[in-house]
Amino acid sequence: MQTVSSVLDAISDVGRDATRGGYSRGVFTPAESSLREWFTAEAETRGLAVETDRNGILWAWWDVTAGRDGALVTGSHLDSVPGGGAFDGPLGVASALVAVDLLRERGVRPQRSLAVAVFPEEEGSRFGVSCLGSRLLTGTLDPDHVRSLTDPDGITFADASRAAGLDPAHLGRDEEAIARIGDFVELHVEQGRGLIDLDSAVAIGSTMLGHGRWRLSITGQGNHAGTTLMADRADPLVAAAQVVLAVRKAAAEQDGARATVGRLQPVPGGTNVIASRVELWLDVRHEDDAVTAALLERIHGQAQKICAFEGCRATLTEESRSGTVHFDGALQRTLGNALGRSFPGAPTLPTGAGHDAGILGAVAPTAMLFVRNPTGVSHSPEEFVERDDADAGATALADVLDDLL
Numbered sequence: 237m238q239t240v241s242s243v244l245d246a247i248s249d250v251g252r253d254a255t256r257g258g259y260s261r262g263v264f265t266p267a268e269s270s271l272r273e274w275f276t277a278e279a280e281t282r283g284l285a286v287e288t289d290r291n292g293i294l295w296a297w298w299d300v301t302a303g304r305d306g307a308l309v310t311g312s313h314l315d316s317v318p319g320g321g322a323f324d325g326p327l328g329v330a331s332a333l334v335a336v337d338l339l340r341e342r343g344v345r346p347q348r349s350l351a352v353a354v355f356p357e358e359e360g361s362r363f364g365v366s367c368l369g370s371r372l373l374t375g376t377l378d379p380d381h382v383r384s385l386t387d388p389d390g391i392t393f394a395d396a397s398r399a400a401g402l403d404p405a406h407l408g409r410d411e412e413a414i415a416r417i418g419d420f421v422e423l424h425v426e427q428g429r430g431l432i433d434l435d436s437a438v439a440i441g442s443t444m445l446g447h448g449r450w451r452l453s454i455t456g457q458g459n460h461a462g463t464t465l466m467a468d469r470a471d472p473l474v475a476a477a478q479v480v481l482a483v484r485k486a487a488a489e490q491d492g493a494r495a496t497v498g499r500l501q502p503v504p505g506g507t508n509v510i511a512s513r514v515e516l517w518l519d520v521r522h523e524d525d526a527v528t529a530a531l532l533e534r535i536h537g538q539a540q541k542i543c544a545f546e547g548c549r550a551t552l553t554e555e556s557r558s559g560t561v562h563f564d565g566a567l568q569r570t571l572g573n574a575l576g577r578s579f580p581g582a583p584t585l586p587t588g589a590g591h592d593a594g595i596l597g598a599v600a601p602t603a604m605l606f607v608r609n610p611t612g613v614s615h616s617p618e619e620f621v622e623r624d625d626a627d628a629g630a631t632a633l634a635d636v637l638d639d640l641l
């Protein structure tokens with residue numbers, strides 16, 4: 237039987253980013269498409285029947301004699317942030333495949349169908365909206381809006397999904413897929429220091445921090461770097477620099493808040509050119525959704541003032557937003573009991589990251605398992621999972637699935 241690490245070893249060269257380091261596996265790029273093909277082959281080797289639904293979610297079915305409705309679903313995503321680590325997403329997918337192997341080895345005869353699912357564009361790295369696949373499935377996004385989303389090269393989601401073999405006309409809330417999800421359990425690499433501090437290989441997820449993404453477009457006067465006197469400038473990059481500092485200060489003054497500017501794009505972007513426009517992307521998170529909204533308002537107000545002082549204009553657009561999610565209490569208890577065999581007293585842990593399990597919680601009971609990351613670093617090439625911990629995670633997932641089947 238394969239270990240989780242040996243399953244992941246097969247994709248260790250896919251989507252490596254020589255410039256940024258780590259992996260860049262944007263949805264529907266050659267790298268992510270090749271991972272989807274790899275997943276399909278791995279699932280078929282195990283005798284699982286793979287289907288792609290109308291939102292591009294892959295479903296690999298172990299046994300459908302009990303019908304597809306109300307199935308037990310596990311899985312995660314294969315896309316990555318730019319220059320991300322090897323485990324955020326793929327660990328959950330590989331662990332799900334190994335968990336199926338373990339269940340078979342144990343001779344488990346499922347009383348309900350089990351599917352391993354792979355959700356596209358969980359990171360929102362290419363089209364801006366995180367958990368795009370699960371949001372489409374649950375109907376929280378307008379399909380027209382999604383079709384018109386563009387990537388940094390101006391390619392629309394409609395065109396990219398068509399090139400990946402989907403029919404973009406059929407994107408949107410999928411009642412058939414919703415009916416399939418009886419329970420959803422996502423295993424994921426832990427993305428902070430939680431499990432290091434708890435000295436445990438595995439934890440059960442308790443909550444997912446509310447978060448949102450906004451895009452601030454700052455327009456100024458594009459001009460010549462040599463001929464424009466300093467006093468005559470309306471430089472959006474100077475305004476953006478001050479907005480970045482204001483974001484940091486506003487979040488630091490709000491207990492429990494996190495706010496980040498991780499992406500900034502001056503247009504046209506020339507050394508001897510004063511930018512005419514800067515696109516700035518903002519990520520704000522807090523457990524209290526009202527605090528997130530208030531913090532955003534404060535940042536927006538400060539950005540308006542900063543931009544006006546610099547002779548620029550700022551326009552804020554929301555890209556995505558999710559409230560804080562409390563994972564299903566009964567399912568958490570089931571996980572706790574199931575882990576009683578392999579991980580008695582497994583701790584519970586909140587997560588500051590976003591996950592499809594949080595979005596799917598709107599249509600079915602969902603739960604998460606986290607596996608220790610000894611670096612405590614994620615969304616970076618330094619993200620890591622020890623081989624033994626990865627196998628411990630797959631065993632924990634198999635125990636949970638065993639009980640739920």
Ligand code: GLV
Pocket residue numbers: 358359366588589590591
């Ligand atoms: C995804 O990992 C996120 O938290 O944005």
Ligand code: MN
Pocket residue numbers: 317324359589615
């Ligand atoms: Mn991530």
Ligand code: MN
Pocket residue numbers: 313324325358424590591
């Ligand atoms: Mn993830």
